[in-house]
Amino acid sequence: MSFSNYDLSPLALHHAFFATARRCWKQLAIADSTGQELTYGRALTAVLLFAREIRRRTPNERMVGLLLPASAGGALANIATLAAGRVPVNLNFTAGEDSMAVAVERCGIRTIITSKRFLDKIGISLKPTPPGSPAPDLVFLEDIRAGIGTAAKLTAALEARLLPLSMLTARYGPTASDDNLATVIFSxxxxxxxxxxxxxxxxxxxxxxxxxxxxxxxxxxxxxxxxPFFHSFGLTGTLWFPMLTGCAVAYHPNPMDAKVVGELAAKYKGTMLIATPTFVNAYMRRCTPEQFANLHHVIVGAEKLRRPLADAFKAQFGIELTEGYGCTEMSPVVAVNTAHAGEPLPSKPGSVGRPVKGVHAKVVCQHTGDGPLIGREGLLLVRGDSLMQGYLGEPERTAEAHRDGWYLTGDIASIDEHGFITITDRVSRFSKIGGEMVPHLKIEDAINDVLGEACAAVTAVPDEARGERIIAFYTKLDVPPAQVWEQLSQTSLPKLWLPRRDNLFPVESLPTLGSGKLDLRGLRELAQRHAG
Known part of the structure; x- marks a missing residue:
């Protein structure tokens, strides 16, 4: 029976997991690259054990921080925190200590669940926020495991297997209403x-x-x-989706570690993978067709999928990359470029597909709000039951992100008569030069076409004469800037959009976030350093 045949509207996420675990008791639920393997029955037992400990260690706390990688322990900690009646907040350990401190302060986090081994590996020390306040208490998974006795294990095993589901859900975590908070994800x-x-x-x-x-x-x-679980596609797509649909998931915390990812896919006969074009590029270099032999779906997002990459991946592995689109504010999936039930057209090359069930999208004029526009570029708006409650502690920012019940994505897009969405740029990724709006993404595409691979990033710095000045970086180090400029000047790019010769910079790597997205703030800082 498919997930969509269950009425889950009155259920909390962890209660839905309880039901799935009972139904799939002996099936593999979670594995990871450290060798951990848990059936659904063992996973449910572990969740109940952890939930009791979390509840005991976090009295009168609403939100609990989680500082853990994509792993069996990280998945169990998320489910157990909800089962303990707390709200899990996965901290973005790739964004730096200052950003983590902001999350801790805004959520009022007094306890962070982490792992000694993981904390040593990432080398982060958590700062008290605001300065002078006590630092959050660190609770280590290793200590929780060591402190659980035989009697507690036996009790949890009996509850997991024998306690009526209605009693189990009443005992662990409140039943969710429409507005019950499940998590806070920091952009x-x-x-x-x-x-x-x-x-x-x-x-x-x-x-x-x-x-x-x-x-x-x-x-x-x-x-x-x-x-990572601090990324909305990681949390919804690779934790809750498999755990509520009764399939398995095998984790590895480093998406760029292609060798291990390939080995994991082969060992567990992986059938589905959510990644980014950057990660997929790495898999093409290190993974074999035999390792990916069981993959049916590889969904990519976070950055534009270029046709040459999609063609090369299909030629190597025999799998068509499926482009998707989403945003954290929509929990996060908005559209997927593959067949939808009852739709005559399965996909459209170059688009991110049609909205998934329960999500609605429209394009309006960026300046007047008129619409919906069909086949014309404008601002993309989306809505549905997956639309966020708002931004924590920021009612004005929340109001600015909405228009008559629609979420303003900040993306420039078009929607055709069949409902296919094509993303063309972001509002924030334009420069105003000589009074004209110049799109960064179109310049990036032109540079990538010239160089034959996706290796460019474009930003801008202030310019006294023209308002802003385009700065472009690329990672193909064997091609000098003069050659790139010469070839760019022969493309159809308007002259106003062309970066100057001395504003083209080859670099070893482009700044990225832990999710694989381009770090736009880091890119601007890089541009300021190079532009002088």
Whole structure:
């Protein structure tokens, strides 16, 4: 029976997991690259054990920080925190200590669950916020495991297996209403201060139903989970989606570690992978067709999928890359470029597909708000049950992000008569030069076409004469800037859009976030250093 056949509207996420675990008791649920393997029955037992400990260690606390990688322990900690009646907040350890401190302060986090081994590996010390306040207490998974006695283990095992589901749900965590908070995900802060996106149980469940409508899963399916849980696609797509649909998931915390990702896919016969074009590029260099032999779906997002990459991946692995689109504020899946039930056209090259079930999209004039526009570029607006509750502690910012119940994505897009969405740029990724709006993405595409691979990033710095000045970086080090400029000047790019010769810079790597997205703030800082 598919996920969409269950009425999950009155359920909390962890209660839905309880039901799935009972139904799939002996099936593999979670594995990771350290060798951990848990059936659904063992996973449920572990969740109940952890939930009791979390509840005992966090009296009178609403939100609990989680500083853990994509792993069996990280997945269990997320489910157990909800089962303990607390709201899990996965901290973005790739964004730096200052950004983590902002999340801790805004959420009022007094306890952070982490791992000694992981903390040593990432080398982060947590700062008290605001200065002078006590630092959050660190609770280590290793200590929780060591402190659990035989009697507690036996009690949890009996509860997990024998306690009626109604009693189990009453004992562990409150039943979710429409507005019950399930998590707070902090945006990457790639364009400014990070925002705390509040997602309810209903938001995430609604998004999972839309995703499951396109990708019905079975017990034979296995996700390869490489995205971090502080990323919305990692949390919804590689934790809650597999755990509520009864398939397995195998985690590895480093998505760029292609060798291990390939080995994991081969070992667990992975059938589904969510990644970014950057990660996929790495897999093409290190993974073999035999390792990916069981993959049915590879969904890519976070950055534009270029046709040459899609063609090369299909030629190497025999798999068509599926481009998707989403945003944290929508929990996060908005559209997927693959077949939808009842639709005559399966996909459209160059688009991100049609909205998933339960999500609606329209394009309006960026300046007047008139619309909906069909076949014309404008500002993309979306809405649905997966739309966030708002930004934590920022009512004005929340109001600015909405228009008559629609979320303003900040993306420039077009929607054709069949509902296919094509993203063309972001509002924030334009420069005003000589009074004209210049799109960064179109310049990046031109440079990538010239160089034959996706290796360019464009930003701008202030310019006294023309308002802004385009700065472009690329990672193909064997091509001198003069050659790049010469070839660019022969393309159809307007002369106003062309970066100057001395504003083209080859670099070893482009700044990226832990999610694989381009770090726009880091890119601007890099441009300021190079531009002088």
């Amino acid at each position: 990457s802060g790639s364009t400014g201060a990070p925002k705390g996106v509040m997602l309810s149980h209903r938001n995430i469940l609604s998004n999972i139903e839309g995703f499951a409508d396109i990708f019905p899963m079975t017990a034979a399916d296995c996700f390869i989970g490489v995205l």
